[in-house]
Amino acid sequence: MxxxxxAWFTKPAAAAIVLFARAVTAVRAIWAESGVPCEQCxxxxxxxxxxxxxxxxxxxxxxxxxxxxxxxxADYWLxxxxxxxxxxxxxxxxxxxxxxxxxxxxxxxxxxxxxxxGSSLILFPEGxxxxxxxxxxxxxxxxxxxxxxxxDIDLVPVWINNLNRVMPKGEIVPIPLICTVTFxxxxxxGKDEEKxxxxxRAQAALLALSPRPMGSGE
Numbered sequence: 001m002x003x004x005x006x007a008w009f010t011k012p013a014a015a016a017i018v019l020f021a022r023a024v025t026a027v028r029a030i031w032a033e034s035g036v037p038c039e040q041c042x043x044x045x046x047x048x049x050x051x052x053x054x055x056x057x058x059x060x061x062x063x064x065x066x067x068x069x070x071x072x073x074a075d076y077w078l079x080x081x082x083x084x085x086x087x088x089x090x091x092x093x094x095x096x097x098x099x100x101x102x103x104x105x106x107x108x109x110x111x112x113x114x115x116x117x118g119s120s121l122i123l124f125p126e127g128x129x130x131x132x133x134x135x136x137x138x139x140x141x142x143x144x145x146x147x148x149x150x151x152d153i154d155l156v157p158v159w160i161n162n163l164n165r166v167m168p169k170g171e172i173v174p175i176p177l178i179c180t181v182t183f184x185x186x187x188x189x190g191k192d193e194e195k196x197x198x199x200x201r202a203q204a205a206l207l208a209l210s211p212r213p214m215g216s217g218e
Contacts, residue, residue: 013090018058021051025162025179029059032156032185036061040120041154041186043068044143046136046206047124050076052160056122057091059181069114070122071107073098094121098128108145115150122158125202135210139199147189147198154186155202159209182209 021027043056053070060068074095077087087093094114096107111121123146125139147155162179184205189198 009085010089013086017054017086017090021054021058025055027055027059027179027181030180030182032183034185037064037120037154037156037183037186039154040067040115040118041156042115042121042123042143042146043156043158043183044123044125044202044206045158045160046130046210047126047128048130048160050129052124053091053093053122055160055179055181056158064120067118068120068122069094071096071111071124073128075099075102108142108149111142111146112149115146115153125199135207136203139203141195141199143202144189144195144198151189151191153188155188156186157184157202157206157209158182159184159206161211180211184209 045052045056053072057065057068057070070091070093072087072091072093072095074097077083077093077095088095094110096110097103097105111123114121123143125143126137127140127142128137130137143155147153159182160179161182187202187205193201
């Protein structure tokens with residue numbers, strides 16, 4: 001049997017989305033001193049827009065992009081046929097239910113299954129978009145549980161800058177603006193590291209990549 005109709009459009013759609021993201025944001029990657037990650041990993045990033053994972057995905061080299069899956073909310077990406085096609089078919093997202101009562105699968109087990117299948121992941125530990133004035137919201141526990149279950153996986157912090165200004169909440173047409181995606185050095189969970197200690201360390205590693213505010217003296 002031939003491929004489903006949607007399958008014929010996934011690669012062209014992915015290429016078009018990457019080109020559009022690059023054209024609108026002029027996005028550029030800033031890599032850590034250790035260089036581009038070579039191994040399977042979990043990229044964990046700040047979250048201010050529904051387009052965040054697209055920027056990370058767009059700056060990855062093609063060989064990494066092909067095996068990297070975003071972790072995203074099923075309630076958003078299954079809202080319509082178009083969003084479902086983009087999230088599930090084009091990006092092969094690991095779609096999780098954010099509402100506990102609606103879950104039929106454990107989100108951490110879904111992520112572990114994706115890792116065990118050889119994929120890298122893009123994860124947003126804040127759990128939802130940060131629409132506050134704080135640089136980060138408190139991290140949910142998912143990153144900790146994932147690290148505990150697969151402690152050898154590299155956890156790579158990624159700071160996305162300016163995308164919240166390209167796509168302000170409630171706007172449909174993006175505002176052209178230069179964005180950066182800054183990758184940090186990978187970290188791992190300690191053997192007996194407690195949850196709050198680990199999450200604080202992961203949050204600090206992510207915050208360390210954020211641009212210094214004007215007038216900070218640095």
